[in-house]
Amino acid sequence: MTHLGNSWPPPLPGNGAEAAPASPRAEGYRPGRTLPVRVELRRQLTRRRTAVMGAVLFLLPFVLAVAFAVGGTPGGEGTNARRGTLMDSATRSGADFAAVCLFVSAGFLLVVPVALFCGDTVASEANWSTLRYLLAAPVARYRLLASKLVVALACSLAAMILLPLVGLLLGTALYGWGPLELPTGDSVSAGAAVPRLALAVAYLFVSQLVTAALAFWLSTRTDAPLGAVGGAVGLTIVGNVLDAVTALGHWRDFLPAHWQFAWTDLLTPDLAWHGAAKGAAISVTYAAVLLALAFRGFARKDVVS
Numbered sequence: 001m002t003h004l005g006n007s008w009p010p011p012l013p014g015n016g017a018e019a020a021p022a023s024p025r026a027e028g029y030r031p032g033r034t035l036p037v038r039v040e041l042r043r044q045l046t047r048r049r050t051a052v053m054g055a056v057l058f059l060l061p062f063v064l065a066v067a068f069a070v071g072g073t074p075g076g077e078g079t080n081a082r083r084g085t086l087m088d089s090a091t092r093s094g095a096d097f098a099a100v101c102l103f104v105s106a107g108f109l110l111v112v113p114v115a116l117f118c119g120d121t122v123a124s125e126a127n128w129s130t131l132r133y134l135l136a137a138p139v140a141r142y143r144l145l146a147s148k149l150v151v152a153l154a155c156s157l158a159a160m161i162l163l164p165l166v167g168l169l170l171g172t173a174l175y176g177w178g179p180l181e182l183p184t185g186d187s188v189s190a191g192a193a194v195p196r197l198a199l200a201v202a203y204l205f206v207s208q209l210v211t212a213a214l215a216f217w218l219s220t221r222t223d224a225p226l227g228a229v230g231g232a233v234g235l236t237i238v239g240n241v242l243d244a245v246t247a248l249g250h251w252r253d254f255l256p257a258h259w260q261f262a263w264t265d266l267l268t269p270d271l272a273w274h275g276a277a278k279g280a281a282i283s284v285t286y287a288a289v290l291l292a293l294a295f296r297g298f299a300r301k302d303v304v305s
Contacts, residue, residue, distance in 0.1 A: 040147045044155060049120065053113045057159055060109070061101050061167040064090075065174060086183055093178030095193035097171025098164045099267065102197075105163060106204060106260060111236050113159040114208045118152040119215030119228035122298075126223040132303050141299055149216060149291070156212060157205050164197055186269050200263040203276050207263075210256045210283045211236055213290035220298040256283050 044050060068091055090100040122145070125131040134144060180193040188196055215232035222228055239257035242248065252258045259279025265272035 037147050037150055040151045041154065044117070044121070044151050049116060050155065053116060053159060054162065057109075057113070057163045058166055060105065060163060061097070061170045064097075064101060064104070064167075065170060089181045091171075091175050092181055093175055093190070093193075094168050094170075094172030095178070095180040095188075095190065095197065097175060098167035098197055099180060099200075101167035102164050102200060102204070102263070103261075106263070107240070108237075110160055110163070110204060110208065111211055111233060114156045114211050115215045115229045115232040115236070117155040117159075118149070118212040119219045119232050120225040121148040121152045121216070122219040123222055123225040123228045126303075127225055135303055142295060145220070145295055145298055152216065153212060156208065160201050160205050160208075164201055168194070168197070180267060182267060182269075183264075184268070188267060188269060196267045199266045199271075203263040203266060203280065206280045207256065207260060207283050209287040210290070213287035213294070217290045217294040217297075220294045220301070253278070254282065256286060259283075 086100055086103050089096045091097065122131070125134060135141065177190055179190050180188040180196065182188070211232055214235060215228055218228035218231045219225070236257070239255050240260075243252050243255050243257040245252075256279070259275060259282065262275035262279045265275050
């Protein structure tokens with residue numbers, strides 16, 4: 001009989017042998033490599049709602065151009081002074097036309113894609129019953145939210161760039177290249193008009209961060225995408241209504257809606273940063289709180305769908 005020495009029987013835990021430490025995660029698993037941003041971006045870009053929203057923003061400048069061609073000279077009675085002046089200069093140059101495209105859409109239309117991209121992203125997964133399978137892949141919860149938030153903000157920024165870009169190109173083709181004429185009677189040279197419009201778009205994006213964060217937080221709290229999107233749009237409308245209540249006085253300064261048109265100050269020959277800085281600070285503050293609530297709540301949420 002072959003002598004096995006001390007190799008048999010194998011030592012058992014509790015008989016003088018140390019048990020192998022259990023690994024807290026599978027070998028080779030890296031949470032930071034799950035659900036890459038490029039994968040989430042490809043998923044979102046191939047969705048029908050992305051194409052529809054892009055088409056709406058792309059066609060809006062053409063709709064305005066047709067309206068100006070049919071109606072004649074822009075402007076007219078019955079509009080407020082600020083808007084009437086902007087509309088009066090809409091057909092004077094491509095830069096003016098792009099500025100008017102921003103003005104007519106900043107109050108509501110640009111809110112919709114932000115609320116859609118940020119409010120639909122997590123809730124749609126829950127609605128399709130795929131969220132629990134993503135987490136079981138396993139995708140770390142913070143990683144899932146981070147990837148979806150980055151892609152949603154990127155799509156929102158792209159939507160905000162698309163509208164004035166098409167307006168600038170179309171307006172230049174129809175009305176020529178020229179200076180940007182302002183409601184104050186001043187003008188910005190044609191060479192400086194594009195950087196100023198870029199600043200305006202950047203501010204609009206920052207000012208909409210509060211809407212994005214609100215929609216994203218609601219998206220982590222509900223399984224109904226329309227509820228998250230509609231809730232964000234509805235609360236934004238409520239903010240606009242409250243801002244119109246002059247009896248609130250200085251309390252309106254704490255409403256993000258109060259600063260939604262501060263981007264027009266960035267078009268002046270001498271940049272006026274006061275209003276834009278206040279609006280950006282308020283939006284970022286609200287957004288930080290709402291995003292913290294979203295990540296904290298989702299980390300503790302019992303995901304069953």
